[in-house]
Amino acid sequence: MTEQAHPQTDAALNSGNLLYWVDLLRQAGLRDAAAGFVASVVLIANIISFGALMFHGELSAGIPIAIWSMLVGGCIGGFVISLATSLPPIATGIDSPTGAVLVLLSASVSNVVIPAGGTPADAIQTTMVLFTAATLLSGLTLYLFGALRWGEYFRFVPYSVVAGFLAATGLFLFLGGARIAIGRSLTANPFTQWTLIDAAKIGAGVAALLILLAVRRWIKSGLALPVALLAMWLCSAAALHVLGASEAHHGWYLPALGSLAAWSPFTEWHSTHVTRSEVLAALPELIAVVLVAVVSLVTKVASLELARQVPADLNQEFRCHGIGNMIAAPFGGLASSLQTGTSRLLDHAGSMTRASGAVAAAVLGLVAVTNFNLAGIVPLPVIVGLVFYLGYTFIVDTLWRPFEQRAWLDLSLALIIMSVCVLYGYLVGVLAGIVCACVLFAVSYSRRGVVRRHATRATFASYVTRPPELSKYLQEAGAKIQIYWLSGHIFFGSAESLFERVRGDIAKLPPGEPKYLVLDFEMVSGADTSAILSITKIRDFCLKHKIVFVCASATPSIEAALQRSGCFKHPKGAFADLNVAVAWCEDQLLASADVSPSAGEEFESWLKQQLGSQVSLPDLFAYLEIKSIEGSEVIYRQGDPADTMDIVAEGALVVDVANEHGETVRVRRIDTHSVVGEMGFFRRAARSATVSSDGPAKLFTLSRANFDRMRQERPDLAYAYDDFIVSTMADRVDIANRSLTALRR
Known part of the structure; x- marks a missing residue:
């Protein structure tokens, strides 16, 4: 039976689909807006902390300028990165490792400018100019790496390094939450300086953490966390008002940002006089900013991939971060980068699209333009609990995986890297982790060995079809031709094991039994100097025992290195193919045994x-x-x-x-x-x-x-x-x- 069209029904269906999509977009918009707003509060609190670190003491007049620059950088860079990233949603702001190097750059510049007769204002101005130069240079470097598609060469960060990085981030978040709560950094013995109010603030933050964990555990809705934060905000504000602690001097809110100072690099460049000595003094920190920006971005992308269980395009991340920073620099913005913790907060806060990152960036720009004290209207317990919550998720979620899988080596290495990051900084911790991982890889790879398989002519014949009587002889005398298939990269950790393997196998045979030793290099990707020396030792061992040393399928570079080392004493020592090499050995063996058949x-x-x-x-x-x-x-x-x-x-x-x-x-x-x-x-x-x-x-x-x-x-x-x-x-x-x-x- 033929179906007939029903215009009214189709119209109703289309109308229903349209309403469905409108409702879905409305829900996504609400959730993205809520998630972006929550993330912006954490970003602003982090920016305020870094502003105080960059300019302190006699340079404290630069704090409003630094905060404004970080807000602008987070806004412009955040828009570009959040809309172009391959890992949406992403929140961006001042990168902690990069920010730490900028703090060192500020100290280096002030140590040069002020002793030379400059004023604190000159030091601030020069520092901001170099901050812009560092932002532009790091952005250009990141973009070039992405444009040249060098991302695959940076995929060297092992799991233990990522886990240690994330765990250290979680611990830093706990310490940062405590610093936000009590208004100062923790000392070696912080409890001796705590007051009852400090303990109450920390306790309120822990209570907020427990509430957020309960919401995460028992309520699966995407809007659960934003609603819980809003409820805690209102309840905390009401409680502080009832207790008479809502005034700023009681310390239950973040201090006001004050009047932020806009800064234009083009205007200041003509009025400042950056000397050669100042540039040379800041050059190590400028280079460090670039290196730290690259290493930090690679590590954080790997961390977010692990946390979200999704792949990322590292070249795309290089490009969008580079473009974002290069656009932000002329407007006075400082370098911004992916924030792992705040990006995960977007996930927990119910974000549905990449728009949530753009919302967070827009809020930063709005605060920079209007001087609106957004962080100052949120009670400290809510902010501290939110920061504690992020720290908890990073530490527990990251370290639980190797513990659950009983990967004790990865767990131990992650804890060591976490400790190094906390004691000596992110860059040192990540580099130390990579070095440790490389050493462990070298040890493990050397234990595996480079001999893929070993056989004799008795079990492996060449491509030559011979008469039965000759094939029978070659099979019976098969031990006279020893064949080794090598694989991988032969380096200092595995080269000596190759020599020991060959020497041990030959020692097990009757004296004079082996006549030919064939090494096949078809699956060998490379060999270092130690490998060439070990192969030369095998050649010398063969000469001593009157064994003909033969190589097959070596790359031109490896064959040239072996040739220079004198490995080929026999005119036919190197062959382009294993079959040809084994066939030559068979011919020589048959000729020496005088068993070749005659014609006629x-x-x-x-x-x-x-x-x-x-x-x-x-x-x-x-x-x-x-x-x-x-x-x-x-x-x-x-x-x-x-x-x-x-x-x-x-x-x-x-x-x-x-x-x-x-x-x-x-x-x-x-x-x-x-x-x-x-x-x-x-x-x-x-x-x-x-x-x-x-x-x-x-x-x-x-x-x-x-x-x-x-x-x-x-x-x-x-x-x-x-x-x-x-x-x-x-x-x-x-x-x-x-x-x-x-x-x-």
Whole structure:
């Protein structure tokens, strides 16, 4: 039955869909606005703290300027980064490691300007100019790294470093929350200076933390945290009003920002006189700002990836952070960067889109323009509890993962890195963690070793198809050819283990048994000087025990290094392919044993042996065509019909296959006293490879017409020939199976 359209029903459905999307956008907008507002309060509190650190003492007049610059940088950079990031939603502000270096830069400049006769105002002005230069330089560096797509080279931060970084961030948040509560930094023994009011503020913050944890645990709504914060805000404000502690001098609110001072680098650049000595004195800190900005961003992106379980585009993060800082610098803004804790706060506060980060940035800009004391209207317990909540989530969520997985090494290393970050700073902690991780990696990698597998000629044959008697001899004397497949990067930690492995294996064999040692470098990505020295030791060991040292598939750089070190005493010491190297060793072994078959009359005796004594060779030759080849000549072409097969009486043949790229790859070499073309012949398929003679050769060809005639006229002869072909194919399958077994070890 054909369905008919119902315009009224469709209109109703479309109207319902439209209302659904309008309602969804409304909910997303409310949640993003609430999350962005909550995040901005934490960002402003952090900015106020850094402003006091950058200019203190006689330079305290610069605090309003620094706060305004950080607000502007957080606004402009925040808009760009939040809208272009690959990890939405993101909140941005002054980066703690970068801010710490800017504090050092401020101290360095003041130590140069004031002793030289300058005033505190001159020191503030010069410092702000260099702050702008640092912001512009770090932004340009980040953008270039992203534009050049160098992000993949910075993906070296292991989990333990990220975990230690996050745990240290959580601990710093706890310490920062306590500092916000009591209005001063904690000393070595903080409890001796605490008053009852300080204890009450800390206790109120802990109570707010417990409420937020309960909301997180029992209420799954995205608006739960913003609503809980709003309720605590109203209840705390009402309680403080009832208790008569709502005035600013009681200390239950953050101090007012005061009158912020706008700052323009273009205006100040013409009035300031930055000397060469001041620039040189600040140069180490300027370089440190760039390095810290890069390392900190890489670490925080990795941290946020881990926390959210989503991948990020590090090149995109480099570009958007670089562009944001380069745009903010001309407007007087300081460098802003991804804030891991506040970005996670957006998640917990119910953010649905990247717009929440833009809302937080807009609030920072609004505060900078209007001097609105946003942080000063929120009671301290709410801010302190929120900061404690972030610290708790970072410490517990980060360290619980390795504890739950019983990854004790990662947990221990994370705790060590956390301690180093707390005692010596983020940059030192991250660098120390990377160094420790590299050392552990080197130790673990060296224990694994570079020998991927080890076999002898008894289990791994070359690509040469030989007569049965020669194959049998090579299998029985297989221990004379020792083959080692190497892999990975051979460096100082694994090079010596390679030498010890080879020496130990040779020592287990009877004296004089091994004659050839083959090292395959196909899976080796590189080798340092220690590796070359160890391989040279293997060469010397081989010379001492009269073993021929052979290398295969080495890259040009590794082969050149081995050549310079004198590893190839034999003219044929290096080969481009393992098969060629093993085939050469087989030829040398057969020649020294004098077991190579001769041509002519021995062909008939070999064929008689294969077919059986009851077969008359003249009867068989009546069905075969003799083909004599004087030089190199194509016998079969890939893709041709397989209507013949040949017995090789004299000479050798080579088998080449054309791959999908049109390149010719040599896959097999067939010696005398063998069969070729039988697979396609019996399968009635096209030739799968091109077969050519490798010099003069003599073949006995059996066509399909003669084979069918032999089956009709001499079924006994055809049966013997079939048995011969099946036996030959079975031998080849056996050799292939043993080679596969050797490769799987």
